[in-house]
Amino acid sequence: MTRKSYLLLPCLFAFLFSTTALAQKAGSGSDQIATFASPIESFPTEGELFGLPVNIHGQTTYINQRYKNFNSSYSGQNSLKAQNSMSYSWSGTLFMGARIAPDTDIYFNPEVVSGVPFSGLVGLGGFTNGEGSKASGTQAKFYSARAFARHTINQEGDKLVIEDQANHITQTVSSNRVVLTGGQFSTLDIFDDSRYAKDPRIQFMNWGNMTYLAYDYAADARGYSWGLAGEWYLDNWVMRASRMLAPKSPNGRDLNWQIFNAYGDQVEVERQHNIADLPGKVSVLAYRNKMILARFEDATNYIDQNPGARQGTQAINNVRNSNQIKTGIGIHGEQALTKDLGIYGRAFTSDGKTETMSFTEADNSISVGMGMNGTSWQRPSDSVGISMMQNGLSSYRRGYLQAGGVSYFIGDYASPSQTISYSPERIGEVYYNATVIKNVLAGVNFQHIINPAYNSARGPVNILSFRVHAEF
Structure with missing residues (x-):
């Protein structure tokens, strides 16, 4: 974006947010099940510009999080601070689209963000705010x-109408179709969609409920990348595949455009179904990353051979010298039990031999939960969710941390007598959202974290959050 574009954006945001309207979640590149959250009435946002169908939506979200002092016998370089702390994030996004041909759309999402994460975004595997990165x-x-284009190739099948929403102009499609998406977007826009646990702006906030925590999907430090994705819809089946750019360095902001040398590939197969006319689905997702990464065994050997480097060293920086392959696979299932209540579960494992490329520090993860609308207590626009998560590390990553190594997000090493006492990180999360006025919701969220950063010598931590979200 040019400097002039940056100067125009604040004026555009101020004008648009003054209208106070709302629609659906930040959409994906596919025909997805509606987000299970407080239903918010949508205003007409479609029209024409130079004879082309266009739409525009927007959102703004403020999240404030706090915790009090928690038990900590010691702290290391990458530990979550044990003293009471406050964190916040604010984001605003425009979702602008135009249909340039009968089955081809283009979309552009300028975004503005500010905020301060807990402890500089270290000290946890499952971070507490999906906007924190x-x-x-x-x-x-x-x-x-x-900034992406989407093209739909319709085949024979039942006709379906995708209603106007963020990043999707109203469209009639076939139940059998191919959808191609290319440009800048998030891998999670296409893969691992969930009706109950997906969007931290309106649902659960923890990273372990955005997607599989052990899914190291290719992205820049903000969670976006450039690439190409394809989706093939065959009635109740969906098959997806994509290749995305990898960052130049792990968890970096700049992307590596040598897409045949460094990349993130993923494939997913999804089966949708109905039980007693209530929707559900099961999906399996696998990924394969390739880029210059450090192997934990090499980093641990480096520490052992250099005793002076034992004092909380980030030894992975010293052994990162060749392309590595990282793989993982997971399963996700969800089912509506009534029209107002549904459950979900995710489980994932990565090989754990190499450092994290783009997401967070976890090599295996499992999460289960439920979401419910407030119809039974005469608040149909309210919603509540409850979840539990467990995150773990591979033996390779554990060995590196216990030898005194420090990674990007975790590493409680303080001295030879105070190394990480490994235990899986366990997180419970509950939220409640209430529609306070039309198109604006306010919510509270509570997270209880046991063994933060996989260390039983620290915690538990109790985090209370407050959220305000509006869309148009």
Whole structure:
């Protein structure tokens, strides 16, 4: 984006948010099940510009999180601070689209973010705010979140209408179709969709409920990338595949455009079904990353051979010298039990031999939960969710940490007598959202974290959050 574009964006945001309207979640590149959250009435947002169908939506979200002092016999370089702390994030996004041909759309999402994460975004595997990775200070930062094209190839089958929503102009499609998406977007826009646990702006906030926590999907530090994705819909079946750009360095902001040398590939097979006329689905997802990464065995050997480097060293920086392959696979299932209540579960495992490429520090993860609307207590626009998660590390990553190594997000090593006492990280999360006025919801969220950063010598931590979200 040019400097002039950055100067125009604040004016555009101020004008649009003054209208106070709302629609659906930040959409994906596919025909998805509606988000299970407080239903918010949508205003007409479609029209024409130079004879082309266009739409525009937007969102703004503020999240404030706090915790009090928690038990900590010691702290290391990458530990969550044991003293009472406050964190916040604020984001605003525009979702603009145009239909340039009968089955071809283009979309652009400028975004602005500010915020301060807990402890500089270290000390946890399952971070507490899905917007936290985008926040890099109190000064608002403007950037392009998405800029992509989508083309639909309809085949014979039943006709379906995809209603107007963010990143989707109203469209009639076939139940049998191929959808191609190319440009800048998030891998999670296409893969591992969930009706109950997906969007931290309106559902669960923890990273372990955005997607599989052990799914190291290719992205820049904000969670976006460039690439090409294809989806093949065959009635109740969906098959997806994509290749996305990898960052130049692990968890970096800049992407490596040598897409045949460094990349993230993923495939997913999904089966949708109905039980007693209530929707559900099961999906299996696998990924394969390739880029220059450090192997934990090499990093551990480096520490052992250099005793002076034992004092909380980030030894992975010293052994990162060749392309590595990282793989993982997981399963996700969800089922509506009534029209107002549904359950979900995710489980994933990665090989755990190499450092994290783009997401967070977890090599295996499992999460289960439920979501419910408030019809039974005469608040149909309210919603509540409850979940439990367990995250774990591979023996390779554990060995590196216990030898005194430090990674990007975790590493409680303090001295030879105070190394990480490994135990799986366990997180319970509950939220409640209430529609306070039309198109605006407010919510509270509570997270109880046992063994933060996989260390039984620290915690538990209790985090209370407050959220305000509006869309148009």
